[in-house]
Amino acid sequence: MGILAKRSKDKNIIDTVFTMVKKASDAKVKYGEDNVIDVTIGALCDENGKFTIFDSVSEVYKNLDKMDIAPYAESFIGNNDYLREIKSWVLGKHEEKFSVGAIATPGGSGSVSSTLKNILDPEETLLIPNIGWGPYKIMAKEHDLKIETYELFNEKDEFNIESFRKKSSEIMKSQGKVLAIINDPCHNPTGYSMSGSEWESIVEVMNDLSEDGNYILLNDIAYIDYAVKGYEESRKYMERFTDLSPKNLVVFSFSCSKTLTKYGLRVGGSVFISNEEKNVDEYMRANEFTCRGIWSNVPKGGMKLFSTIQSDEILRDKLTKERDSYVKLLEKRSKIFLEEAYEAGLEVYPYKEGFFITLKIEDKKISESLEKLNRENIYPIQVAHGIRIAICGSPSKKLEGLAKKIKKIIG
Known part of the structure; x- marks a missing residue:
């Protein structure tokens, strides 16, 4: 054997x-x-x-108290101040518009992996772009999932909403649920960012198909803080999610590696939203189990670093x-x-x-x-x-x- x-x-x-x-x-x-x-x-x-x-990050980190670095985190889902600050930073002024949950993960990778694990059963299909970050496929394999791809661009070099709709519809018909990944803004590896109207079309597809099952979108926002348009404008598209069917869920995969240039600290998070509180509660419960069962604890120092900076206007x-x-x-x-x-x-x-x-x-x-x-x-x-x-x-x-x-x- x-x-x-x-x-x-x-x-x-x-x-x-x-x-x-x-x-x-x-x-x-x-x-x-x-x-x-x-x-x-x-x-x-x-x-x-x-x-x-x-330098603005390193100065804060070297001045953290040793008790903010050495012990375990407050909880296996993350420090409370960290969870509060990543929800605030990721969603900005849109936070109050949704039911919201969050967990700390080992980097943005931990967020992607835990989403795949808790949304799809083995042998079910994950929808990803045909041009994208290679480890999506590795993670799918790790969780015994199948892969289907949508064409990222159409002939006009715009987001290919027709391909996205077609592939989403096929998956919904076959398994009664869709989990799709969109890496935006600052797509890896093309550098594409979608317009507000393109995001509006995404929400429309999600809502249309939710008549037959749940549609879960994993929005990989690893590079969001490098958007040329700045903080407020880079998050403007999130307003579109207020129109989501209550059967749907959006998971944002956030990475401190890029935002803080502290790759080695391995700190990230999942921030998830829905217009139905039950969806957020269910997803939180499943992820609490995953946090304990897979990595147990995220580095306390990295979380404290992020929350210290984000909660202080000057820093x-x-x-x-x-x-x-x-x-x-x-x-x-x-x-x-x-x-x-x-x-x-x-x-x-x-x-x-x-x-x-x-x-x-x-x-x-x-x-x-x-x-x-x-x-x-x-x-x-x-x-x-x-x-x-x-x-x-x-x-x-x-x-x-x-x-x-x-x-x-x-x-």
Whole structure:
């Protein structure tokens, strides 16, 4: 029989990201840092290529009392002050419009994983975008789920609501429930952000299909605090959820890793809303069990760090100001790359804001294109239906001329 459970026998991760990161690292050693263009790094870096650590955050963390860091959290669902502050930060002025619940999770990843676990039964189907964050599929496998994809973009380079509706309808008919993931704003890996009217169409689909069952939307908002339009405008779309059918639920997956640039603290959360209090109560009860049964406790220091900053207007403004300077830097970097891409005729998926830009590459040409780029010491990341350029981790000077160079290499 072997030592593994049947569901674990074919588990095998081939991580294209870390494989390419190693190639880039080896090339830097061999050819020198200045002779390598490394656009693999999916974390925020400054103009010297150094990992960004917000001073406004580090100052608060180093001054936390040791008893705010070392002991267990107050509860396995998280510290009360943390839960209060993530609900307030995620929802803003919209918080009072819904029934709301929240749990602390180990990073945004913990939020996504616990949502899959508590909404779908094994062998049921999860709906995800055809271009998206790779670990969605890994998490689905971990929870014995099937995957169906909707086309992210239509021919006009807008959100493909027709594909989203069609796939949602098929799943609702087959299992009487839909769980769909939308990563917005600042989509990973394309940098797309949806308009208010696109969100209105999403709510319409959810409500139409709720006549036949529950529709649960997982809104992955890991990068929301890097939206160009700022805090209030980036959350304006949440107003649309006031029209949700009472049979529906929205789960926001929030990540302190990006918001605070404290990836290693592994702190995030699920904030969930409904226009039916019973839905929130049921989901909270199930997640309380998951928190205890899977990770037991989220790092107290990370939660205290977030709640200390968010509850203090001066500290919060300091962080916002520092983070906004990087939002402007991302704007500058994206402009450099996109203007040159347009001039060179290099096709990219529609980018609005965020950490990444993705090249439109035919699936059959992706591997060949990567090999050609690697030979010229350019190291991007392969994603579904394209090649990702991480402008978040690349100094502006490394992006100058890059789009034209890529076009010349891959044709």
